Amino acid sequence: MTFETFHFKPFIQEALTELGFREPTEVQERLIPLIQKGKSVVGQSQTGTGKTHTFLLPLMDQIDATREEVQLVVTAPSRELATQIYQAARQIASFAKPEIRVTNFVGGTDKQRQIERLTHQQPHVVIGTPGRILDMLNEQALDIHTAQAFVVDEADMTLDMGFLSEVDQIAGRLPEKLQILVFSATIPEKLRPFLRKYLENPIIEEIKPKAILSETIDNWLISTKGRQAEQQIYQLLTVGHPYLAIVFANTKQRVDEITDFLKGKGLKVAKIHGDISPRERKRVMRQVQNMDFQYVVATDLAARGIDIEGVSHVINAELPDDLEFFIHRVGRTGRNGLPGTAITLYDPSDEQAIIALEKLGITFEPKEIKNDEIVDSYDRNRRKKREKSRVELDRTMIGLVKKKKKKIKPGYKKKIQRAVQENNRQKRKVERRQEQRSARKHKKNSSQG
Template sequence: MKFTEFTFKPYIQEALADLNFIEATEVQERLIPIVLEGRDLVGESKTGSGKTHTFLLPIFQELDETATSPQVVITAPSRELATQIYQAARQIAQFAPSDIRVANYVGGTDKARQVEKLASQQPHIIIGTPGRIYDLVESGHLSIHTAKTFVVDEADMTLDMGFLATVDKIAARLPKDLQFLVFSATIPQKLQPFLKKYLANPVMEQIKTKTVISDTIDNWLVSTKGRDKNAQIYEISQALQPYLAMIFVNTKTRADELHSYLTAQGLKVAKIHGDIAPRERKRIMNQVKNLDYEYIVATDLAARGIDIEGVSHVINDAIPQDLSFFVHRVGRTGRNGLAGTAITLYQPSDDSDIRELEKIGIAFVPKVLKDGEFQETYDRDRRANREKTREKLDTEMLGLVKKKKKKIKPGYKKKIQWAVEEKRRKTRRAENRARGRAERKAKKQTF
């Protein structure tokens, strides 16, 4: 389903066009109509399925831009998630014909400044972490009694992090006749009492996300290992020799930095991000079509909607902050049944995001670049797997090893070491004798 099929306000359609959002995800297609009906909703779907715009688009559709009081409260369990929602909301709000006030209240920010601003003007849309929002509500500075919609995003994480009690306090300050929207990757049993307390006959929707990456795409993981990523991406480019490669980055600043570096190395590199003027962007796209460039450094602005023929490789400079963009990035290659390769650079801190992507069916193959060629390498979970499959020591050996680890006199340590080694030698001799007997028995049977 295309976004143009929804009857959104013109400025919302402009915002979607700016993002190059053309096709709605399954979550958006199924849940946006329910939210627009004003029903309470519990939406269960995995991270990266497009939940943020599932609730933001209907919120802006129903928003009264002429009102002066808050109409929407959105909570997220972390500062980073709240800020991502805020940035997505600001992107839509900037296209509105009148001023839509969107505020982000998270811990670690200047509370005094927020209080000062609230004294003169309340936001239309309140986004933030439960602790800071409730702090401002309890102090009387933030007024939420006029809100029409309350969104609890990542409810299971909110529960796990111990914030559900604070969300409960916020909900208690809201009017009874508001729309309650809960989004979560899972719906644990401990969340049920909260849902029953506040939601009136909610629609319960579970979206089992299917992978949408083409079978023709090789999906590789490459560890940065603390290396300079600019140099590493240049080495990768030399090994690939692509027909056309798109290199995705998370910020405009990073796009500028990487573009300058690769250009200085003599590569033909285009650059596309939100600060590129429309006329300049059109010129660049025409040059890309004329094969004037081998590489395109782009932010996620280019991940959706831009159909560039002949993209042989996609390189992710980093995993996208919004995991839903991963599929859109990788989907730039392997189109129309052609082969493609997607390479994602990662570091240990990305492991949880990689696991989330694997949960929706994305399979990664770990690779390492050696002597100018990509080779398969160990799985990133090799240490945990090795622990699981490690040979179990017998009781006597285990006791000796434990004794050896204790802080004891050096002479005794040598004795323990000798005992451990002697035990191992005896075990090997016994195994060799058993093997020899088996071989001799087998020979007798053949004669």
């Protein structure tokens, strides 16, 4: 299946081409047709499965830009998540004619200025945190009674952060005839009353995580350990001898910094980001395809509409804010059954993002750079695993083990070892007797009943 199956308007197809999206993910394949039919849906899926575009593509496809009114409202529990959705919506809207207006309402922005803008013009798409959207409604600046669809993203996190009451109040201001989409990694019991209140016979789709990287990709994880990331990238490019490597960073500024550092080390590097004109970008891409450059440093949006053949290495200079981009980055290598290597640099603050990726079925191999070689490293969770596997000993045994650690005569060590083994044997014996007694008692009670 390709995105053309959904028969989106031309501007949506143009946006997908720029993003480099060709085939829908499982959640997109299953839910987009239902959303297109106007169904209310509860989608249970993890971060990184493509759910943002699952709702944005079909809902923005239905917006009538000639109508000067709000047609879509989306809530997310944090500024960061709301901003990610807003940026994805802006990218799609940039291809629409007439223009689709998208506004982001989050805390930490100039509230008075937003109110003034709303007095002149209402947006077509409202995206934001529940608190700020409710503020705009209470100020009677934002008018959402015309909306056709309402999306609650990360509903379980919205509940955990205490924002469900605000979402409830927002939903109360929306028209009765409304398409509601709720996306959540889990469906906690406390969320169910909200779902029952607003969704009548919704379609519930659970998309379970599965392995989503090509089997031909070696997926490595390297800790920066406070070292300069640029120096590590330089080592990876020169030690690993890639045929063609793409280094991904999150911002234009970071792309510039990495490019300048690598050029300073004598490497011939191409860079691709949003500030580079389309004409210049085409020229750079032609040079990359002609193998004039062995190294490319790029942002996600700039690189995703571009097909680069023969990428042997992908390096994540940092984890993307939207984990969906991780899958697209790594998917640049290991294509058509060819081997590829993906390397992600991380520091302890990235732990939650790595755990989220692992929940999707992505497995990392820990590596480190030692004496100009890439070698196996230890599992970052080794301490936790060791603590879990530690067998609890009773006080007598702890005393014996402590004695065993001291420098004492060999014969005495053997004696302690035998005592430890005997103690364990006696414990097992007592446990078996208890099990037998319980079984006899259960049998007796069953026969009397």
